[in-house]
Amino acid sequence: MDEKVIITCAVTGGMTVPAQSSAIPITVEQIVEDGVAAAEAGASVLHIHVREESTGRPVADLELFDRVLTQLKERTDAVLQPTTGGGRHMTIIERAAIVPRFRPEMATLNVGSFNFGLFTIAQRDLDFQPWELEYLEGTRDYIFKNTFADVTYLAGLMDAAGTRPEIEIYDVGHLFNLRQLVKEGVLSPPFNIQFVLGVLGANMVDPDQLIHMLRTAERIFGVDSFTWSAAGVGYPGEFQLAALSMMLGGNIRVGLEDNLRVRRTENAKSNVELVEKAVALADLFDRVPATPAEARAHLGLKGSQDTDF
Numbered sequence: 001m002d003e004k005v006i007i008t009c010a011v012t013g014g015m016t017v018p019a020q021s022s023a024i025p026i027t028v029e030q031i032v033e034d035g036v037a038a039a040e041a042g043a044s045v046l047h048i049h050v051r052e053e054s055t056g057r058p059v060a061d062l063e064l065f066d067r068v069l070t071q072l073k074e075r076t077d078a079v080l081q082p083t084t085g086g087g088r089h090m091t092i093i094e095r096a097a098i099v100p101r102f103r104p105e106m107a108t109l110n111v112g113s114f115n116f117g118l119f120t121i122a123q124r125d126l127d128f129q130p131w132e133l134e135y136l137e138g139t140r141d142y143i144f145k146n147t148f149a150d151v152t153y154l155a156g157l158m159d160a161a162g163t164r165p166e167i168e169i170y171d172v173g174h175l176f177n178l179r180q181l182v183k184e185g186v187l188s189p190p191f192n193i194q195f196v197l198g199v200l201g202a203n204m205v206d207p208d209q210l211i212h213m214l215r216t217a218e219r220i221f222g223v224d225s226f227t228w229s230a231a232g233v234g235y236p237g238e239f240q241l242a243a244l245s246m247m248l249g250g251n252i253r254v255g256l257e258d259n260l261r262v263r264r265t266e267n268a269k270s271n272v273e274l275v276e277k278a279v280a281l282a283d284l285f286d287r288v289p290a291t292p293a294e295a296r297a298h299l300g301l302k303g304s305q306d307t308d309f
């Protein structure tokens with residue numbers, strides 16, 4: 001798989017607010033258009049959140065997910081990977097509901113709890129709506145809650161739905177959480193791991209940190225026991241981590257959920273610009289974007305015919 005690279009596009013986030021960039025897709029139509037364009041630009045996996053259309057507030061609304069997933073499936077063959085991480089104010093029951101409802105090929109599974117700190121964004125001179133300031137400031141006291149009980153509940157739903165978890169690892173300790181979940185029979189290899197670096201409250205975008213986490217995963221589970229990808233949060237972290245991941249033979253995630261800039265002083269106009277930059281970077285490392293079929297084979301997915309949307 002080394003010459004191929006799976007590019008995931010995280011289209012819109014549960015942890016960003018619209019005032020940060022006018023490019024952030026909010027409505028169903030915007031999320032679908034951006035997702036289709038990102039897939040055409042080279043993304044073979046689309047990571048999906050939804051937002052309340054009138055405000056842009058991150059929500060776990062199944063009706064919105066239904067419209068987004070159904071419309072995307074009609075227009076692209078990319079793997080559609082809804083979130084179970086959601087956003088602030090959502091319970092684990094609300095976050096998990098997409099799994100039995102849509103039986104997606106893949107969904108995220110966050111395996112550690114931490115103080116997901118977005119409050120520094122509130123200090124920027126942006127035209128925030130009142131709810132956005134509350135959302136960001138409130139993260140000083142926001143635990144992104146993924147207890148062993150939560151993960152066990154979600155993993156059970158995913159197993160029953162034939163949904164492969166993409167295991168989100170934000171810090172090295174989360175790998176030891178995963179080891180415990182394996183001991184308890186909650187999860188079993190092979191895993192699909194996404195290393196997410198750059199979230200305040202967890203870890204930094206730092207080459208040493210990614211390599212340490214990768215080598216720790218290899219030591220605990222064995223080199224052939226997982227596929228992996230890396231997502232750097234922020235700029236230039238998104239592309240620095242993408243470059244490192246491509247050098248190390250991994251896959252990558254980019255997108256407006258994680259980073260808004262395409263250059264140091266220039267906001268991306270859409271997800272396409274971020275995917276195009278990732279594709280250009282891949283070319284420098286002699287890596288070619290995987291097709292959706294290649295991504296499915298590599299990730300061990302059941303196929304889009306076996307989903308409920």
Ligand code: KMH
Binds near residue numbers: 085109168258
């Ligand atoms: N926004 C990322 C830092 C999820 O959706 O499950 C976290 C994320 C988790 O993408």
Ligand code: ZN
Binds near residue numbers: 014083085257
């Ligand atoms: Zn997400």
